[in-house]
Amino acid sequence: MTHATLDHATVVEMDKKQLHPVYHPSIHKDPLVVERGEGVWIYSADGRKILDGMAGLWNVNVGYGNEELPRVAYDQMRNLAYTSNFSGMTNPPSAELASILAGMAHPSLNTTFFTSGGSESNDSAFKTARYFWYRKGKKDKIKFISRRAGYHGITVAATAATGIPRYHTMFGPLAPGFIHIAHPLVYRYPGDITPGETVGQAAARARRGDSAGRPGYRRRLHCRTDSGRGRCHCATRRLLPPGPRNLRPL
Numbered sequence: 001m002t003h004a005t006l007d008h009a010t011v012v013e014m015d016k017k018q019l020h021p022v023y024h025p026s027i028h029k030d031p032l033v034v035e036r037g038e039g040v041w042i043y044s045a046d047g048r049k050i051l052d053g054m055a056g057l058w059n060v061n062v063g064y065g066n067e068e069l070p071r072v073a074y075d076q077m078r079n080l081a082y083t084s085n086f087s088g089m090t091n092p093p094s095a096e097l098a099s100i101l102a103g104m105a106h107p108s109l110n111t112t113f114f115t116s117g118g119s120e121s122n123d124s125a126f127k128t129a130r131y132f133w134y135r136k137g138k139k140d141k142i143k144f145i146s147r148r149a150g151y152h153g154i155t156v157a158a159t160a161a162t163g164i165p166r167y168h169t170m171f172g173p174l175a176p177g178f179i180h181i182a183h184p185l186v187y188r189y190p191g192d193i194t195p196g197e198t199v200g201q202a203a204a205r206a207r208r209g210d211s212a213g214r215p216g217y218r219r220r221l222h223c224r225t226d227s228g229r230g231r232c233h234c235a236t237r238r239l240l241p242p243g244p245r246n247l248r249p250l
């Protein structure tokens with residue numbers, strides 16, 4: 001039995017045993033059952049030919065039905081289907097790919113940490129950034145700024161980075177250290193943009209204005225000033241440089 005011999009109704013029935021990310025099973029009551037793909041087209045089990053404008057989840061970069069990739073995968077899986085890269089181990093294909101990728105995007109981006117998908121890549125990037133600052137002696141430099149409406153994946157940290165509230169419901173508490181600022185779409189930007197200002201600058205300005213008292217966000221300093229000596233004693237961690245707008249008496 002090949003999968004192609006299963007009709008639409010049978011697949012939908014069997015699919016009830018599968019959990020789909022984030023969504024309620026009721027949304028999968030009548031799913032699009034994609035049977036095969038060719039070039040930019042996908043074909044559904046109920047006989048439709050559909051232009052895959054999203055290219056999967058933006059990851060089918062060479063189109064469907066490519067001949068070379070399955071051949072390479074077949075040869076590699078026959079030769080060595082798996083090996084760990086933990087504990088002082090590696091293998092020729094991953095070493096070769098890493099050396100090809102080195103410097104391709106930017107001269108200083110010359111090492112690669114391989115992952116299995118986007119969410120894991122983001123989690124790995126968060127850990128790498130924190131590790132970098134840890135090694136620089138800045139162990140408190142742990143925050144990540146992401147955009148509202150942005151999607152970053154389904155792992156715990158990637159969910160916290162995601163700026164879509166309905167993806168957070170039921171999964172709290174979120175991983176700490178993630179800050180959301182306005183998204184960069186000029187058309188949908190909800191705040192005011194003053195002439196000459198970019199959306200990013202407007203978002204940063206709005207952030208400064210509405211951040212007071214929100215845990216985990218940039219906080220205003222609650223300072224007691226020693227008049228005459230110009231020093232201040234801060235009651236919260238120093239997240240903003242002391243300036244007139246950031247000071248208020250305790």
Ligand SMILES: Cc1ncc(COP(=O)(O)O)c(C=O)c1O
Pocket residue numbers: 057058116117118119120122151152153154
């Ligand atoms: C921008 C972005 N980041 C992360 C992800 C998560 O990738 P994955 O589904 O491979 O975990 C996606 C998936 O659509 C994405 O579009």
